[in-house]
Amino acid sequence: MKTENTVWHDQHISKTQRAELKQQKPCLLWYTGLSGSGKSTIANAVDALLFQRGCHTYLLDGDNVRHGLNGDLGFSDNDRVENIRRISEVAKLFTDAGLIVSTAFISPFAADRAMAAEKLAAGEFIEVYIDTPISVCEQRDPKGLYKKARAGEIKDFTGIDSAYDVPEAPAIHVKTAELSVLECAQQIVDYLLEYGFVK
Template sequence: MLMSPYKTVETEEKSSDIVWHQASVSHIERVESNGHRPAVLWFTGLSGSGKSTLANAVDKMLHDIGCKTYLLDGDNVRHGLNGDLGFSDQDRIENIRRIGEVSKLFVDAGQLVSTAFISPFQADRELVRNQLKAGEFVEIFIDTPISICELRDPKGLYKKARAGEIKNFTGIDSAYELPVSAEIHIKTAEQSVEACAKQVIDYLKSYGYLKAVSS
């Protein structure tokens, strides 16, 4: 696995005396107040596969039944928190590391946080999973053939990548490693957005994430 280019001896020395501050309101109290189990809903797939569209649909459905939610979208996060990162393998790794840390904070707050990122490397997705407790990471593989993604191409990125105008583009000249144990496997080319979103909601209901909220 590639190492983050941002970890240095200097930052390690600065971090050596930092101690986790215990909040007065506990994680359990926040979960009980929200009325449902927290988790990271990790949408992964190629550009144009439908990650953001589906994550938005799921977020809206959850909000409408009273869940405390938030959506972290790849483009939105790169406007601020990760605005200093490019698209090299090293920067992609750091991008996902930071998102994993932010997602953990939302889980600590007892929320259902959806993340829509290509997150192309299996090791990085597993790193985030392993930083959370069992059941707090739900990997959702948006399995859409690259031919369909290119036909959609909402931002014209595949066209630019094929023309050599964009380098390190996932699926063209940068690898996408398929999930090996995703909790939810969705094929957007075969179903409507509503049906795909319902597949996620049905999983959450079946595994007890939503039993304390109205449905």
């Protein structure tokens, strides 16, 4: 539901001006994949490489955001949709500031990822599929979540009893079971270099 009696207030400094000051093209790297696939690990590695290049970035991590902004949401399908809606709005604000933004969320539903893409200018949404077999994710299980899900202690767990829509045509397809963290991160940075987001 839209808030009533509000009017959009234009700002004097444009998105283009902010990006030019930072000498980069703003974009949103949208990392998606199963729990334990390596989304946060790869996103952090990319962020570090971009920082070394003098880029202006920000990383929105799924668990971290649920400690604050989305602390009132659970993991039902409806809550997952609202989780992604809020993150999409925050990420849009950050790209408006001229930043290269990363979001590391499972974001299991293709429709939600499409909704996030629609909020941005053409070419700014970059879907990064962290493609890791569920067997590998379960072996890693860094938070012990798969073990709890298999024991029935966690409901609506993606890949176990909740669906994950595999991206059909991601801009970047990363296979963490075949490459090192640094190789995965460099693959993403190379994409940003190729398409002129960073110099």
